[in-house]
Amino acid sequence: MHFAEISISVRSLVEYVFSSGSLEPGFRSGAAMAEGTRIHQHIQKQYKESDRKEVYLKTELRHEGLLFIIDGRCDGLLTGEDGVVTVEEIKSTGELLEPDFAGKEVHWAQALMYAYIICLDRELTDIRVKLTYVRRGGKAQQSLYRNVTLAELSVFAAETVAGYAPYAELQARHAEKRDSSIRTLAFPFPAYRSGQRHFAAAVYKSVAEGVNLFAQAPTGIGKTMSTLFPALKTLGEGKAGGLFYLTAKTVNRLAAQEAIGMLLSQGLQLHAVTLTAKDKACFREEGLCSKESCRYREGYYDRINGAVLDILEHETLMTQEVIARYSRKHEVCPFEFSLDTAYACDAVICDYNYIYDPRISLKRLPEERKRRTVLLVDEAHNLVDRGRSMYSAELTKAPFLALQRQYKGVNKALSAAAKAVNAFFIALRKTCSEDGEGQWSTYPEELPGLLEAFTLEAEAELLSPAVLVPAYGEDEGEGLLDTFFAVQNMLRTFKTYDERYITYAEIRRGDVYLKLFNLDPSHLLQQMAKNFRSQIFFSATLTPLSYYRDMTGAGEEDYSLTVPSPFHKEQWEVSVLPVSTRYREREASLRPLCDALKGMTGRKGNYLVFFPSYAYLQSVYELFTEKYPEVPTLVQSTGMSEPEREGFLASFRPDNPQTLLGFAVLGGIFSEGVDLPGDRLNGVMVVGVGLPQVGLERNLLRSYFQSAGKNGFDYAYVYPGMCKVLQAGGRLIRSESDNGVIILADDRFLQQPYRQLLPDEWQDYLLIT
Secondary structure (H helix, E strand, C coil), X not given: CCCEEEEEEHHHHHHHHHCCCCCCCCCCCHHHHHHHHHHHHHHHCCCCCCCEEEEEEEEEEEECCEEEEEEEEEEEEEECCCCCEEEEEEEEECCCCCCCCCCCHHHHHHHHHHHHHHHHHHCCCEEEEEEEEEECCCCCEEEEXXXXXXXXXXXXXXXXXHHHHHHHHHHHHHHHHHHHHHHCXXXXXXXXXXXXXXXXXXXXXXXXXXXXXXXXXXXXXXXXXXXXHHHHHHHHCCCCCEEEEEECCHHHHHHHHHHHHHHHHCCCCCCEEECCCHHXXXXXXXXXXCCCCCCCCCCHHHHHHHHHHHHXXXXXXXXXXXXXXXXXXXXXXXXXXHHHHHCCCCEEEEECHHHHCCCCCCCCCCHHHHCCEEEEECCHHHHHHHHHHHCCEEEECHHHHHHHHHCCCCCHHHHXXXXXXXXXXXXXXXXXXXXXXXXXXXXXXXXXXXXXXXXXXXXXXXXXXXXXCCCCCHHHCCCHHHHHHHHHHHHHHHCCCCCCEEEEEEEECCEEEEEEEECCCHHHHHHHCCCCCEEEEEECCXXXXXXXXXXXXXXXXXXXXXXXXXXXXXXXXXXXXXXXXXXXXXXXXXXXHHHHHHHHCCCCCEEEEEECCHHHHHHHHHHHHHHCCCCCEEECCCCCCHHHHHHHHHCCCCCCCCCEEEEEECCCCCCCCCCCCHHHCCEEEEECCCCCCCCXXXXXXXXXXXHCCCCHHHHHHHHHHHHHHHHHHCCCCCCCCCCEEEEEECHHHHCCCCHHHCCHHHCCCEECC
C-alpha cells in the first residue's frame, strides 16, 4: 500500500490539533523572548551530568493512507537516581502562576508527544512528563507532573495524528491533482514574445539547480508570466515545493493574481493566496486590536481549522475579498486567517516584508519547506532601499518624556523605565556637535539594558492596563503601543548591528533623534533568504547589474541575464532638452520646460511629465497653466487615496477627445508598476536625473561605499536616481504596437555616467534647442 508522506514537527502537529481559545495580543517583546531563552538555559544549567538538553527526536506513524514523519527537540531528558526517565518541556509566561494552574492542553500535548517518541526509542513501558512554567520578570516557577504508560501514549499519538488527518488528506489529494494539472499546462499565450522564452528557460534552469537569478527584462516582455509559468513547472515536476511572488506595490500583486487566474482558467489546480496588510484586512473601524473589542479574535483557535479546511476545499485563488468572505462566515480574524491559509498554499502573493523583514516574516514556515520554496522577487530594484529600511531602527526622546509623565501616578515602574530612557536622550544631546549632529561606529552600550527594562514594563502594562491613565495629548508624541514597537525594533536591530551599520543622532525641532542606520543590506537580505531553494530577482531596471547583485548579496554561482527589448528603436522618439534642473538653477528651467511640454502636447494624445519633487512640479504647473491654459491637466497630490489614484489613471483613456497632460512625481505611485498601453499614453517627459535629495543619510552611504573601494557617489546617488528615470520612461512602450515620445529634460543625460545607463533604444536621440 502506498502511503502519502506527511513531514511535520511535533510543535506544528500539536498546535494544529490542540490550540484553542482566543488570539493573544501580538506584542510580545524581543526582551521577553530573549528572557524566555535565558529561562530555558537557566533551568537546563541545573541538569545533572547524566541529563540531556535539546534532544532531537524523530518517529514515523501510520494513519490509514498517510505516513506521518514527526520530529522535534525536547527541552530536557532527565534520568533520576531511581532510573525513572523524565521528559521536560519548559515554557516562559507573562501571566501570574496561580496555585491551581493545571497547564495548557497544547503544552501538555507537546510534552506527551516527545514522551511517546522517547518510549519507542528506549523501549520504555512508562515515563514521567514534567511541564515547567517560569514567569518572566521574576523567579516564580511551577512544575507539573504526569506519569504515563506507553499504552496511554500510543493512544494519545494515534488520536493526535487522526485529528490532523483530514487536513493532511485534503493536502495529499490536492497535491496529486495539482502536479497532474501542471504537467499538462501549456503556456497561456499563442506565442512567446521575443526574448520571453529565453527568460522563462533561465528561470526554470535556476530553480532546477537551486541557484539565484538576476534578470533585467524590459517592460512589456511579460515578466510576471515569464517567471510564474516556469516556476510552476518545477513545482509539478517535484523540483520545488511552492513559491512566493514578492512585490513592493499593490499593483504588482494584482498582476500576479491575474496571471494565476489566467492559468487556473486553463486547467491549473493550485492553492494561491494574496496577503493583505493588517490595517487593510481588518474589519475593525476603530479601537485597539484586542479579543475584548473584536469577536473575530475571541475563540479564534476554536474555529480556525474548520475555516482553513473550508476555504481550501472550495477555493483556488484566495484574494482579499475571498479571505474576507470566509472570515465573516467562520468569524475569524481575516489577517491571521490569511497567514494560516498561506502556510497551506502552493503559491503566496505578498509584500517583500513577509520574507525579508524579521519583524513580519512568516516565522512558522518549516525549514524543510523553505528548502523547496522559490522566491520570485518582482521589481527587485526596490529591494535595496526597502532592505535598508527593514534593517534600520530609530527612536526619539519625546515619547519617553510623555510616557514618564503619563504613568507617573498609575504605574511607577513603567514611568521610571521611561524616565531612564529619557535621561539617556538628555545625555545624548550633550554629546552632539554644535550643529546638532553626532555619528558613531557602534551603538551606545548602555541603551539595550534601558530598552529591555522599558519593554518588560510596557508589555505588562499593555497586557493589564492601569485603570486610570491620564488622557494622552496629541502634541506629546507616540502612545505606549507605538513606542513599544519602535523599541522592540531597535532591540532586534542591536542583534544584527555590525560594520555595515552606523549610528547617528540629530537634534530636530528640539527633539533628539537616534538611528541605527543600515548602510549595506546585502548580508541581511541574504541571511533572511538563505534557506530558500532559489531567488529570482527581476526588473526592467537592474542597471547596472553589478550594483544590484552587490546590494542584494549575490553569490558567485548565481546567474545573471539581460533580456534584449522585444521592441524596435523606431517605436521611441527620444529627445534631450539640455537644461539644468540642479536645485540652484531650477528657476531658470521653468520656462524652457513649459515650452517643451507645450511642444510635446502639440500632437493630440495623453502625456505624463515626472518631476523630482512636489515643489518643482508645482512651480512648473503654475507657470504652464498660466501660459497655456488651453491644455487640460491633471496633478498628482500628496497622500492620494486609492479611489483618487484610480481616478487619475482612468482619465488616460485611449479615446480622449482632447489632449491630457498629467503632472506626477518621479519615483512616486504613477512612475512604476503602472500600465497605460496603446493610446492611453503617447508621451513622457522626465525632468532631472532622479538623484535623491542631498542629505545626511545619502552622504553617509557615499562615504561608506567610497571607503569600501566603490564609487560612493554612484552607489548613493546615481544608480538609485537613474532607476527612477528608467522606470518612468518605461511607462510608455508596453507592446509591439505602441509608439510614443520621450523627452529627457536635463543636460546631464548627455554626460557619463548617466548616458551609459540609458537603454540602447533611447541612445539615438535628438537635441531640443
